[in-house]
Amino acid sequence: MNKKHNNEQKPALTAGIEEIKEIKHLTPGEKIKKFLVNNMVTILFVILCGIGLRLSGLSMAFYLNDIVNRIARNSFLILALIIPVMAGMGLNFAIVLGAMAGQAAIIFVTHWGFGGPFGILLCALLAAPGALFLGWMTGRLLNRARGKEMITSLILGFFANGVYQLIFLLMIGTIIPMQNEVLVLSSGIGLRTTIDLSDGLRYGLDDIIRTPFPLFVLMFSAVALVVLVVLLVRMRSRQLAVDAPKRKKLIMWSVFTLVLLGWSLMTHFSLSQINLVRVPTFTMLVIAVLCLFNIFIVKTKLGQDFRSVGQDQHIAQVSGINVDRTRIQAIMISTLLAAWGHIIFLQNLGAFSTYGSHEQVGMFASAAILIGGASVSKATVGHAILGAVLFHTLFIVSPLAGRNLMGDAQLGEYFRTFVAYGVIGVSLGLHAWRKLIQSRK
């Protein structure tokens, strides 16, 4: 964490030093206050989710099963947002375009009748060129609309949806030949409004390995423990005073991981219903790889370029970075990841609405990462995962809580939509407000 902090402050070293000084002067009380203020949104949602869980009256096993599935389904898409934020382009609502590329690939692979892991691989390969091309176009457009990236990407998502409908509702059967009674409407033109994947791609990735939840946690915490110990040993050999707070943090995490390890061992050998929750482990592995990619890209030249461009486009340009190209690359990576993320999303759902399922991908992913504590200018893997957990918890509990509290599940649904829109609006507003105050100082 600290290391990342240092990296971030390299371009503005003096500001960084000032901030470090400031942190040192804080008393514990002030520290807590600062933590509360900075993580207001996340803390609010933890409380909200807690109340919702209580009200919904769900059993732990049921909730775990649902949430694990949803995390496996959605995390990849949420993680796709991180790189554009790093490059200073805000939340990329145009991941909708990536999702369309992924969905188009799924439609064609389903049409050709492939399924299972091979089908998923084929989808991923097929979606890549389309997604990269769309990402390139998006990046170019966003370069023209500098300073208005987010609203432009949002509108671009709507626009692309129109083009998508044009292709799959009007061109299929007229310009693009497709003979398939299951997929195509009875008139021979246009795809049906829902497409079922249960005979093909459904669980293509998830079913490669499935493990009971306690076993999954056991493996996860074992790996985490090994990593933490290695880090601690390496730190000890360096003997640097700067590392002290970091070491404290690592030790805390290690203790936490040990507790998790113990819990999972106990549960594994008990008769708890949680043993029936089966985690799509391979999907989780893929997500973990993407997390690592997002963490380690910072250490590459490209990642540093993203950072510099995100800090200050002008300084980046002066120091020899091709700003326009770097921004386009950020969006291309994001769009490609979104395409793959949407493939993971749909194979887990098993059926999807042809003209609707991609529409809100950008909005939901953005809401989730913001709930996790990200802002328009800073987003990490941790924000994405925490956001996925909180956002989907809210998704699971709000209709039930609405029914139990007010006798109407629909009210819970409205509340959920309100929260998704509202959290984006409030977070963007707060960010703009802080920026305005900073610029006045």
Added chain:
Amino acid sequence: MQQVNSEQQINRFDHVKKQILSFGIPRIIIIIFLLSLWIIATFLDIPFPRLLSDTIVRWGMNGVLVLSMVPSILAGTGLYFGLPIGIICGLVGGLLAIEMNLVGFPAFLGAIAFSVPLALLVGGAYGWMLNKIKGSEMTVATYAGFSIVSLMCIFWAMAPFRSPEMAWPIGRGVRVTISLEGRYARVLNEFLSFDIFGVMIPTGLILFFIFMCLAVYLFFRSKTGLAIKAGGENPRFAQATGIDVDKTRIIGTMLSTVLGAVGILVYAQSFGFIQLYMAPLFMGFLAAAAVLIGGASISRATILNVLIGTFLFQGLLVAALPVANRVATLGSLAEISRIIVSNGIILYALAQKSGE
């Protein structure tokens, strides 16, 4: 002050020249598209007078909503994507008028009378918020609009209205669409309406629309209006000349909100239904698209832009549907072209290198 005037005059000359130069490829495309649709329509034996009268009705029906973009653009807060907020104020007024059991013109005017104070209040608060987030108005406004719409869904579902026309027969809340038949459906449209060569002219509607345009036009000639314009064009310069830019932006937003509220009532009376719940969600984008088609940009708009843009956009939508239905059973073509045209024109406007 004199210097400002002469500068404005020079600006205006530049303006005209620029406007002719930047008449814009998208606008030309849209005009050609509309003309070709009309030509195809005549070949397909679709009665042209009917197309024209539909276009005129929808021109007046949507006009005030599109007009609500103008104060916001001129005040410097960009396209008024917060339009759903104004719309909701109008809807509340519209429902109150039914709840009070009003009929006919009194009902329509009552609805306006109820909604305008509400819109002023809400618009003031909203404008205050927009001042806190200068530079990101459009993005935040979009989500502010979205979240208010979904918050109001909860309100509609629990609203304590009693009138049997609105309330569900059992349980709480109001219906999704409420018929205005026998209330104030088409009160403006049918006022002094007449036929000419088979084209129905909804006189009252058009008069009302023109009246609103004129009111806004005159307002922007007044001292306050000019201050708003100056604040939008160059905030720093305006501030230096003693204009409170924060205040002018609030006034602009209030005006836009009021126009949004009145606009939805005009829309509803012409349509014959009040649509609640998620219906207002995308109306902001459609209105923005119309004014942009008329030649506005995200920092410049005139009443003429509104008049032309609404006509072109609505004409396109009216003609696309029957043509698409005749050419093949492609009913969705009209909807699709609406999505592509409206969002395409907004994208085009956003991608213009304006003097930021």
